[in-house]
Amino acid sequence: MLKVNLKAHQFLRVSGPDAKKFLQGQVSCNLDLLNKTLSMRGALCNLKGRVISDFRLLQQDDDCLLQAAEAMADIMKSTLAKYAVFSKAELSVDDSPQQVFGLWGDGAEEFLSKHFNKLPQSSNEVTALAGAKLIRVSASPRYELWIFDVAATLKLIKDIEQLANAEIENWNRLEILDGIYHVDTASTEEYTPQLLNYDISGVVDFNKGCYTGQEIVARMHFRSQAKKRLFLSASNQPIGSDSAIQQSFSGKTISATILRFSNDNATDSNENLCLAILNVEATTESTELSESLSLSLSDRHDSSLKILPLPYTN
Template sequence: MTSLYDIIHSTLQTQDVVMKQQDIGVLRVSGLDAKKFLQGQTTCDLNKLSQTNGLYGAICSIKGRIISNFYLVQRNDDVLMLMTKDLVEKTLLHLKKYAVFFKAELINEQDNYAVYTKLSAKSAEVLAPEQATLFTVDQKNDIATLTISHEPLLVQWLISSQDNTAIAEKNQDLAPLAILNARPLINLEQSETILPQWLNMQSTAGISFTKGCYTGQEIVARMQYKGKSKKQLALVTWQGHIDTTKDIVDEQGKSVGQVFSSTQIKDTYYAQIILNVEPNEVEQLLLDNKEIILLPLPYALDSKK
């Protein structure tokens, strides 16, 4: 199986990447009860959110499907929810139904904040076990730096005011490599169609199974401990354009998955897919009658946490 390190180091070499994310928006939650309010609505444990530790999580429907998923960063007393821009308004309207019972205010800040992706082939230090479920945050002046992943490449999000001119973009054509961190955010079209485990969120610190109740918690927990679904996120690559709207099939032509998201660097394509089977159950994966190559994940898949 092709190494992610080989892909990253041969593509990035010694170059860093900085690119503004035009598709990421910010929903700000403020007020005395901001964390208490979100604790009852999200899959992650807000007790672990601080000025130096961010979170990855989701808001689910009563059926356990993801309405939106996001990264959380605390800025002073506010909580910033970073998600795909087309889900900010839907998430705000959903949360407003419950916010009336708390001292919390929801503000769509997508016109006031800018979010940049920074990539580096240089790995950061290994986290201690007790820190492994947290996303480190470094706050300096007007910029909050959220580390999304350390392996197989260092992926960071730089969050600043929209008018900040201190961040310079560079090597934007290499930014698609960020897809290899395999910690995706859904968009509006995918909203309420996917369970958190299908995106491996139980293995990427996106779900707490000890925090207590939240909307959809019963379904998410049942899927974790009693469910039989094999659906999981995987990474693949191929050369040249193919139709990503078609089903992924095995060597016998049986449908085994779909493309979740895809990107490209020159003629090389990378994609996150949702498989309906265990990867070792298939000998070959085909998309649009062309073989696609399975890549390793940058983390271990834990069945229970």
Template structure:
């Protein structure tokens, strides 16, 4: 969400913040001036991340569940006030338009997504409402930040961490725990996060930006589809079934035929892997095409990348499944930069 839509909870650290503005006008708070320290703490300590470029779409009405069930890859009927889920929205050809966390607050459902997809997704979702009793709106009153720790003693007492993909609600604060490579991490969602942000800092958390959160997503193998990668992949290419983001028994939804056929026939030509990039790169690589020496066509794309505190960049990359030899895949426009598989 735009930082000027409300008083930012990171106001005290604002003078040190480094922003990047995307084509949709949303500001991404990258860091608070010390990338290496923030990333080291993200991997080995405790961080509280300002996530100014996440947004929420509220879905209400008596037919909200039926509406979402016909659009999303996961089984919406399993979502409750205590249970959230990773999910995606696809084109009729099965290509992922956006990825979300779907949660329930009160009587309404909320889609948490990358803010640069907000305007496009919101407009397109409205086209599918037709005469259904469904109301959509952008929940601009809600703020989002992220908490991550490898040290249990630094978890503030002001909120409770539930199990992965579960939600705790207390006095207007929603705590949604998501996958982590090590330790525990969660989204914190509320109309005013100031007291929660301050409590985390008092407990010893390092303030950080989206760059550190992105690093944690990569470590956990959790992809977020942004404008640069929209409609580039089917869910299987970004490992969504393995992440619990697709339910193959729920019935029809937009793109279901292609997604199901791929699943049952087992014909997946590309998949997502973690990799380290050799050479010098600025790590702003989302959507960057990948190549190999003996193929003029692209063999994949980078989903997201981040600076690693040990040096260089790591990334999530979707590549052809038959491209398995390390150090043969490189950036199509920077052939001196190769990928080294991390797993």
């Protein structure tokens, strides 16, 4: 079993009598379904339907707590503050939870069962004890432990400190394998939910009412066939920070930016992995096209990439 300190996240707290009602009209997830035993992933979009930030949403007492990438809570607060003046909702960039751990690997369930009477059984399910909440963030299973009260969880924290440490790169690799891309300061308002697979991975709820950007997000999902999407691929050569993917198909070559990558390591499947937004046509295997299709790294001409399945597309 491994642990990693997820200290780079930032949290936005939405409180007040209208906290849920206010967020329901602003974000892509359905807050009518939010409760103390269910967290959810969501996105805040601009009027053009582009993602300002994604987040994980958790209910704490009567407040809504949004976990986002580093510095993104500040951006969400600035965006939402324009609308919050018309609602009984207060926004604050929060220093709670005090600690956040990522937990996974052999023995994780046995270890956690010593501290929690019941473990979350499905993705996004939440189990609580005094001073802490345990979230199952993937089916693998993989967990996040949010510590709100260090004094109330001293025994739990002491036991966690005895676990083997992993690097944040190990956790990020698992995120890549799960097909999860978190919007950061460099990519805010750059991509639509469809490009990042948010429309098929549960980040967007198409059964809820209106929210900012909803009309465009829904139109792209229901009325148009996606020409580009986020794909997980594996390279036979190491991926560098300057690498891009060369997509050769239909007699043309188009470059695609690699959003996240993780080269092989001793504890995993020895594959160089990456997430990139590719032309769907360049990834389509068929008798007529397969011979003319190829994916390679721009800076390694002897490289080749293969598309891997994502858990939410199976």
